[in-house]
Amino acid sequence: MLALRADRLFDGLSSVALGNPTVVIDEGRILSVSSGGAVPADAEELVMPGATLLPGLIDTHVHLGFDASQDPVSPFLAAGPADLLATMRENAARALSAGITTVRDLGGKGLSTLDLRDAAGNGGVRLPHMLVAGPPITSPDGHCHFMGGVADGEGKIRTAVRALIERGVDVIKMMGTGGSMTPGSDPLHVQFQDREIRAAVEEAHAHGVPVTVHAHARDGIRAAVRAGADGLEHAKFWVADGIEPDPATIDDIARRGVWVCPTMGAVPGSPPPPAAVAKRLALADDLMRDMHRRGVRLVAGTDAGISPAKPHDVLSFGIEEMARAAAMSNAEALRSATSVAADCCGVPAKGRLIAGADADIIAVGGDPLTELGALRAVRAVILNGARVR
Numbered sequence: 001m002l003a004l005r006a007d008r009l010f011d012g013l014s015s016v017a018l019g020n021p022t023v024v025i026d027e028g029r030i031l032s033v034s035s036g037g038a039v040p041a042d043a044e045e046l047v048m049p050g051a052t053l054l055p056g057l058i059d060t061h062v063h064l065g066f067d068a069s070q071d072p073v074s075p076f077l078a079a080g081p082a083d084l085l086a087t088m089r090e091n092a093a094r095a096l097s098a099g100i101t102t103v104r105d106l107g108g109k110g111l112s113t114l115d116l117r118d119a120a121g122n123g124g125v126r127l128p129h130m131l132v133a134g135p136p137i138t139s140p141d142g143h144c145h146f147m148g149g150v151a152d153g154e155g156k157i158r159t160a161v162r163a164l165i166e167r168g169v170d171v172i173k174m175m176g177t178g179g180s181m182t183p184g185s186d187p188l189h190v191q192f193q194d195r196e197i198r199a200a201v202e203e204a205h206a207h208g209v210p211v212t213v214h215a216h217a218r219d220g221i222r223a224a225v226r227a228g229a230d231g232l233e234h235a236k237f238w239v240a241d242g243i244e245p246d247p248a249t250i251d252d253i254a255r256r257g258v259w260v261c262p263t264m265g266a267v268p269g270s271p272p273p274p275a276a277v278a279k280r281l282a283l284a285d286d287l288m289r290d291m292h293r294r295g296v297r298l299v300a301g302t303d304a305g306i307s308p309a310k311p312h313d314v315l316s317f318g319i320e321e322m323a324r325a326a327a328m329s330n331a332e333a334l335r336s337a338t339s340v341a342a343d344c345c346g347v348p349a350k351g352r353l354i355a356g357a358d359a360d361i362i363a364v365g366g367d368p369l370t371e372l373g374a375l376r377a378v379r380a381v382i383l384n385g386a387r388v389r
């Protein structure tokens with residue numbers, strides 16, 4: 001049994017901090033959360049003056065197999081299974097030490113991310129909880145085709161989705177449009193017909209698995225929403241010469257409760273993204289504010305690994321960027337990376353510090369409810385009730 005004490009606590013749900021908290025945990029679960037509560041006689045006590053306790057952070061969009069170099073694809077393609085596993089372990093460990101206790105990998109090479117998730121012991125390295133998509137479903141020569149998830153036509157798409165689910169993926173990722181990092185792929189190109197996306201959604205839902213769709217282009221976003229996707233990745237409404245947000249579609253996204261992960265987050269001072277991305281990024285603040293104002297469920301996720309700006313511990317910068325761009329309060333931005341992210345990932349026992357929840361907890365110096373940069377002053381990481389940092 002372990003009792004944590006600090007100056008304040010953000011529970012992942014409310015807008016105000018609890019003062020003088022005591023959190024008692026046992027067997028990987030939170031037994032109680034109280035203000036000034038007594039510490040059980042048999043509990044080991046960890047007292048952190050000046051610190052804030054909060055749920056372990058969740059990055060809903062990472063690529064553990066990408067090494068955050070200028071060209072992450074070449075080493076990814078060249079690596080054999082053992083080297084790739086080593087890279088993924090290293091990246092996952094880096095996330096964990098930054099207080100990210102759950103990651104959702106939305107695109108790995110073949111089934112490598114499932115192998116990592118399921119590997120016993122993980123070579124002695126403690127890793128965050130992992131939810132994985134395996135290889136994204138994509139069109140022939142489409143975005144990230146080199147990950148191994150190529151399928152087209154309703155029948156083949158259903159078969160591919162079923163095979164991934166039988167192998168145990170937590171989520172289906174589908175590439176609704178092209179992407180910037182695949183040579184020959186155009187982010188404005190819509191890769192699938194509505195009926196193909198719908199086939200994937202129906203097949204996945206029949207097995208209780210959600211589908212999230214990568215979509216840059218406005219028309220790809222519309223197609224994914226029409227087809228019943230559960231989530232959208234990027235979703236910046238790209239058109240030929242900029243972005244063109246469409247209020248009716250945004251209202252539809254909000255009404256249907258579709259999760260939107262705008263993949264924000266970059267280490268300050270990093271090299272800029274490709275010109276087409278940078279140009280549209282500068283236009284995205286109004287869109288973010290509008291989505292938030294219209295009630296879209298925005299979740300934190302970074303696309304960690306795809307460039308030097310996005311190492312696997314970049315999430316704190318993504319939370320700050322989202323707060324600024326969408327004009328969210330700090331509490332709202334923190335919820336997007338805790339309770340809201342947990343709900344998006346289908347793990348509602350995570351992302352909140354309440355009795356009965358999983359004991360994935362971090363302590364940071366200072367108060368992230370007033371200064372989000374405090375998220376980088378990680379003082380303790382508790383995973384499954386055990387201290388890993």
Ligand SMILES: [Zn+2]
Nearest residue numbers: 061106107303
């Ligand atoms: Zn991605």
